[in-house]
Amino acid sequence: MNPTPQTNSPAWAEDLPADFYPALAGDVETDVCVVGLGGSGLACIHELLGLGRRVIGLDAEIVGGGAAGRNGGFLLAGTASFYHRVVDQLGRQRARQIYRLTLEEMDRITAETPDIVRRSGSLRIAASPEEMLDCDMQLQALRADGFAAEPYEGNEGSGLVFPSNGSYNPLARCRTLARTAAGLGAALYEHSRAISFGNGEVRTEHGRVVCNHIIIAVDGRLDLVVPELSKRVRTARLQMLSTEPIAEIVVSRPVYRRWGYDYWQQLPDRRVVLGACRDKFLESEWTTDSDPTEEVQQCMNSVLRETVGVEGPVQQRWAASVSYSTGILPVLANVRPGVWAIGGYNGTGNVMGSIYGRMVAQLVVAGRSDLSAPFLAGG
Numbered sequence: 001m002n003p004t005p006q007t008n009s010p011a012w013a014e015d016l017p018a019d020f021y022p023a024l025a026g027d028v029e030t031d032v033c034v035v036g037l038g039g040s041g042l043a044c045i046h047e048l049l050g051l052g053r054r055v056i057g058l059d060a061e062i063v064g065g066g067a068a069g070r071n072g073g074f075l076l077a078g079t080a081s082f083y084h085r086v087v088d089q090l091g092r093q094r095a096r097q098i099y100r101l102t103l104e105e106m107d108r109i110t111a112e113t114p115d116i117v118r119r120s121g122s123l124r125i126a127a128s129p130e131e132m133l134d135c136d137m138q139l140q141a142l143r144a145d146g147f148a149a150e151p152y153e154g155n156e157g158s159g160l161v162f163p164s165n166g167s168y169n170p171l172a173r174c175r176t177l178a179r180t181a182a183g184l185g186a187a188l189y190e191h192s193r194a195i196s197f198g199n200g201e202v203r204t205e206h207g208r209v210v211c212n213h214i215i216i217a218v219d220g221r222l223d224l225v226v227p228e229l230s231k232r233v234r235t236a237r238l239q240m241l242s243t244e245p246i247a248e249i250v251v252s253r254p255v256y257r258r259w260g261y262d263y264w265q266q267l268p269d270r271r272v273v274l275g276a277c278r279d280k281f282l283e284s285e286w287t288t289d290s291d292p293t294e295e296v297q298q299c300m301n302s303v304l305r306e307t308v309g310v311e312g313p314v315q316q317r318w319a320a321s322v323s324y325s326t327g328i329l330p331v332l333a334n335v336r337p338g339v340w341a342i343g344g345y346n347g348t349g350n351v352m353g354s355i356y357g358r359m360v361a362q363l364v365v366a367g368r369s370d371l372s373a374p375f376l377a378g379g
Helices: 039-050 083-090 092-112 129-144 170-183 278-285 294-308 349-366
Strands: 026-029 032-035 055-058 122-125 150-154 157-162 166-168 187-189 196-198 201-203 207-210 213-217 233-243 255-257 262-266 272-275 314-325 331-336 339-343
Touching: 032 039, 039 055, 039 170, 039 213, 039 339, 039 349, 055 170, 083 092, 083 129, 092 166, 092 170, 092 349, 122 150, 129 157, 166 170, 170 187, 196 213, 213 349, 233 278, 233 294, 262 294, 272 294, 278 294, 294 314, 331 349, 339 349
Parallel strands: 026 207, 032 055, 032 213, 055 187, 122 255, 213 339
Antiparallel strands: 122 157, 150 157, 196 201, 201 207, 233 272, 233 314, 255 262, 262 272, 331 339
16 A cells, blocks of 8 residues: 555545634533534534524534545435345335435435535446346336436446436535534534533533433444444444546546445546445454555555556545444434434445434424434334
């Protein structure tokens, strides 16, 4: 692995100005305290503000400092599982409702932050005959329910194209949502790790939030933050790299290949961003460590050179912690009196995390949510 001064700094941070929020000091009071200022937490804060609640948001690091600002930047309809498998496990009606809600959420994300979203579609590329058969089953299931997908043959290989999908800069999205939320009256605090929560308060090292409700919107290390969920979620490390701007190829759409274990896109400035190889080092990647490793990064180099066809220098390497749920859907749970938690997005939290953030806000305020029926049916 070639050393680089940008090691463990995501590509998204390049030339992106940061806003700075203070650390919490002393006691403050509010209606709802949201712990976690990533995509799901900030979507939750916006929903709470729209419902007329006073909100304080805390983060142990900075806005978008976790996986929300360090992921691949894909906007994908549906869940982490391919659509035909969701139909098999949840039934056609629930699968159809969930898929439709994610399409609507992508439209919402596009409308909220149009300058950073590219709705170019996305590709799923098969790396084997077995995977090609799975693509065919996915295509038939989507078409049966009226969703857009088409067979694909191109430079990347054979598979499917999904015209409604897209990509964005996830860190820019987080910073935009934070800036807007602060302008609407939310009080945001960085470098304010929640060391305890419950009984109407969240404590940090130097302060305390007294509140009616607490929402834990943390994906990575959720099993450590909320021990009650340790049997429902597990933390993994996802690693990525990005190149310098390159001219030898053009990747017009984000690509998922080899069951989604390898994925990449090309940014408007022509850098290629890639994640890969987690399944080849599965046991070592079930970890709360969020530093890139030599072994995985070398494997990713091979995917970059041999599969994507990029020979340009690697500019940045980074990693992030995410949570995988034990079920097909993420977790939303009332874990203690007055305390809710969301997470476990299985590595695909950009759209689903936004839905869950809004859903938990509605449940906390109104006791019901227009989003919840297909996600929480039967439990």
